[in-house]
Amino acid sequence: MLKPDAAAPGRAPPPEMEDEAVFQKQLELFIRSSTDKRIELVKIGEVIADLHHRRRFLDVGAGGGDLTIPLAQTFHETTVVEPNTPQIEFLRRRYPQFKLHNTTWANADLGDDRFDFILCSHVLYYLDEADWMPAIDKMRAHLEPDGRLAIVLQSPIGELADFYNHFAHFDVDILGLWRELIHRFGDRAVEARYFVNEIWTDSLDDMAEIGLFLLIDRKFRARADEIRDYFARRHRHGDGYRLKQDEILLAVRHTP
Numbered sequence: 001m002l003k004p005d006a007a008a009p010g011r012a013p014p015p016e017m018e019d020e021a022v023f024q025k026q027l028e029l030f031i032r033s034s035t036d037k038r039i040e041l042v043k044i045g046e047v048i049a050d051l052h053h054r055r056r057f058l059d060v061g062a063g064g065g066d067l068t069i070p071l072a073q074t075f076h077e078t079t080v081v082e083p084n085t086p087q088i089e090f091l092r093r094r095y096p097q098f099k100l101h102n103t104t105w106a107n108a109d110l111g112d113d114r115f116d117f118i119l120c121s122h123v124l125y126y127l128d129e130a131d132w133m134p135a136i137d138k139m140r141a142h143l144e145p146d147g148r149l150a151i152v153l154q155s156p157i158g159e160l161a162d163f164y165n166h167f168a169h170f171d172v173d174i175l176g177l178w179r180e181l182i183h184r185f186g187d188r189a190v191e192a193r194y195f196v197n198e199i200w201t202d203s204l205d206d207m208a209e210i211g212l213f214l215l216i217d218r219k220f221r222a223r224a225d226e227i228r229d230y231f232a233r234r235h236r237h238g239d240g241y242r243l244k245q246d247e248i249l250l251a252v253r254h255t256p
Helices: 020-033 036-048 068-072 085-094 129-141 159-167 174-185 204-215 218-234
Strands: 056-060 077-081 099-101 115-121 143-154 190-201 240-253
Touching: 020 190, 020 204, 036 068, 036 115, 036 143, 036 190, 036 240, 056 068, 068 077, 068 115, 085 099, 115 129, 129 143, 129 174, 143 159, 143 174, 159 204, 159 218, 159 240, 174 190, 174 240, 190 204, 204 218, 204 240
Parallel strands: 056 077, 056 115, 077 099, 115 143
Antiparallel strands: 143 240, 190 240
């Protein structure tokens, strides 16, 4: 998910978010229509396969727990940082054993807790790019020796990137982040994995609603017909609508 035209300081005012009920319905539709989490879990599994220990897991920006819940099964303890209160309350009811922090990552106080694996999936868009490395440094500081941090972001190329560029502007410097991670931690500590998610709907209305969800800012409601027409012209596939989402997983190893 992209934060269009608001990722860099001074470019534009922050996006106006949808009402919570609308956002939750959009999120459920997106998850139901997407192969993203299944493929992402495979790639994450490759990253954690050679961990020395699977004691503690931290999910930064867990959302409704679609990745948190299956990954938690392979760790003894799971901690979540998530600013969305309804999603935290859902996790609290269903998984009372999780350690839950209902706050932003910048404000999270985890004390001296250390983790064998930290996941930050599609979260950095909500920060100015100037704040990316401080956030990552804070995550890495909570890694156990030889632990792994996995950062998942939208690729700057592909069908979804084309959609973003058509309606906003894809100005998130993922390749620059990749270079900075290598510069900061060394090329042996950083690896990249590329994967493609497929978003499929039977209904054009559903695909247009997913488009609005991905653009985040409710101001795009005024362009709903244009978004619908975009998908009708470019993404009709057989009896439905398909949008491919290219994604990048950047894995950072904590080498003492």
